[in-house]
Amino acid sequence: MQLRRFWELEEYVETSSHLSEEKKLCEEYFLKHTVRDASEKFTVRLPFLHPPSQLGDSRQMAEKRLSHIERKLHRNPQLKHEYHAFFREYLELGHMTLAECPAPKDSVYLPHHCVVKEASSTTKCRVVFDASANTTSTKSLNDVLMAGPVLQDSLVNVLLRFRLPAFVVTGDIKQMYRMVEIHEADRDFQRILWRWSSDEPVSEYPLNTVIYGTKSASRQHPTAVEKAEKGTYVDDVLTGADSEEEAILLRLQLSTIFASGGFYLRKWASNSAAVLDGVPAADLEMQTSIEINDTRTIKALGIHWQPCSDQFQFSNIPNKIFQPTKWTMLSQIASIFDPLGLLASIVVKAKMVMQQLWELKVTWDETPPGELVQHWLVFVQSLSDLNSLQVPRRVIGTQGASRYYLHGYSDESERDMGACVYQAW
Known part of the structure; x- marks a missing residue:
């Protein structure tokens, strides 16, 4: 059974348009409860399938996990610096706030840990909030939330389309999940414990935006909208056109479309320097314009892509010899x-x-x-x-x-x- 599943990982499966009852309910819930503020940003409610009263206590578990991460950070000063920087930015941007009132009875405390991505050109350490951590009732926040339908195309389809245009452009949606706010009534279901020093008392912070890891997580330019729908996978955009002029226009229109919802596209890359003309250096994936004989590579959805030669390559293939088991x-x-x-x-x-x-x-x-x-x-x-x-x-x-x-x-x-x-x- 396990061997068969391993082999089936590479099978191509066409995405089904059939929705389960739960996914239909979730989609209807978001259509009903999603609103946009004066700046056009989205605010959503958490789509509960079961009442949150089914959840037990989660604070004690969150305290233990906080103690564990503090010990880990104490042993690694560099990781501690990056972890603290992540939360400092979170606080400064208003993505979390210090709780001033006692927590309501059914509040949920989410433990957190760090995922380190050495290959990232921006944030090496990303803090992940664990909405699947069990409470004392053995149920987690994710257990009582609805799972929505998959709205994006498959990874294989996105990559196959990326191989067709003559001129391609890639981008990354900055802090995508954090650009969507959680309604104030639901923020106590996303509380975390944090302190800047082990000498301080532990404080509580409700998270104000959508977090990565929860279960539910304008057509002015019709061509660009279609490209965005078919070329976006999570927070990565991979698309292109058959002329440089079309690719430049596409990049500009994509920026406008995503900005209309409060999302900012950055980390741009292309196999054509002309397509990137006018992009601020800070928003370029490689920080400089693409030069001839430039052998640096970026990752397009995990695959290494060398924009200058427009080639895929497989660098950093794991070839260490471990004890064979x-x-x-x-x-x-x-x-x-x-x-x-x-x-x-x-x-x-x-x-x-x-x-x-x-x-x-x-x-x-x-x-x-x-x-x-x-x-x-x-x-x-x-x-x-x-x-x-x-x-x-x-x-x-x-x-x-x-x-x-x-x-x-x-x-x-x-x-x-x-x-x-x-x-x-």
Whole structure:
């Protein structure tokens, strides 16, 4: 069962338009309770499926988690600096406020921890609020909230569309969730505990905006709106056009559209310097205009993309050798992020090793038979070769072609099978 699920991760599944009753209720709830203030920013209510009275006490658990993170920060001064900076900004921007009144009886306290993203060009440390932490009733805030429908397209579809235009542009929505406010009546369901020093008493802060991790989390330019709908995945925008003039106009219109809802697009990147002309240096993903022979890369939804050469590449492929066990091997395979299947012919070798481990009934922490270990070590050592592999982003090489052809090939052996589709014109 676990092996099958691992293999199914790469299957292409068309997004279903059918909504469950809960998702319909959630969508209707947001349509009814979402409002916009004078600055056009959105304010929403938390969509409760069950009454919050079903939740138990959460403060004691939040206190324990705060003590844990304080000990962790004490051991790491740099992380402590970044963690405190995150909350300082949160407070200065009004995304949380110091509680002045005693907490209502059914208040919910959310524990928090840090996720470190070394590859990020902006915030390395992002504080995450845990809405799935159980209260004393064994239920969490997420357990009593409705889950809304998936409004964005699939990751694979967004990336496939990104491979079509001649000129592409990418951007990031700054602090996307925090640009949407939570109605004052619901903010006590998002309280946190925090203090700037372990010598101070613990204070309570209601969070005033939508947080990442909760379960529910104008058509003036119709072309740009469609591009935004089909090219946005969470807070990343990947789109493009077949001329530089169209791409420039698209970038400007996207900024206008998102700004109309209180969202700010930044971290712009493109395979054309002209498309980025006029963008402030602080809003560029690479901080400088794209230069010839510039080998720096950015991540487009986790895939490394070199804008200057307009190539995908697979740098930082994990090739460390750990003590081989079924657990470490599966973990290392899963860490290779390849949603487009560009490395499928390589990764399948490791998957066949995993298949043999199940056939031999090797336990999670057991060292596999010697022959399998040798195959695995050869595979891991070969992963470093992928750091030099580059794949063109664009799959259409000629502009203005009147007709395109798709050629599909497939083959199989006793242990694996594969397929590939080529486009010709």
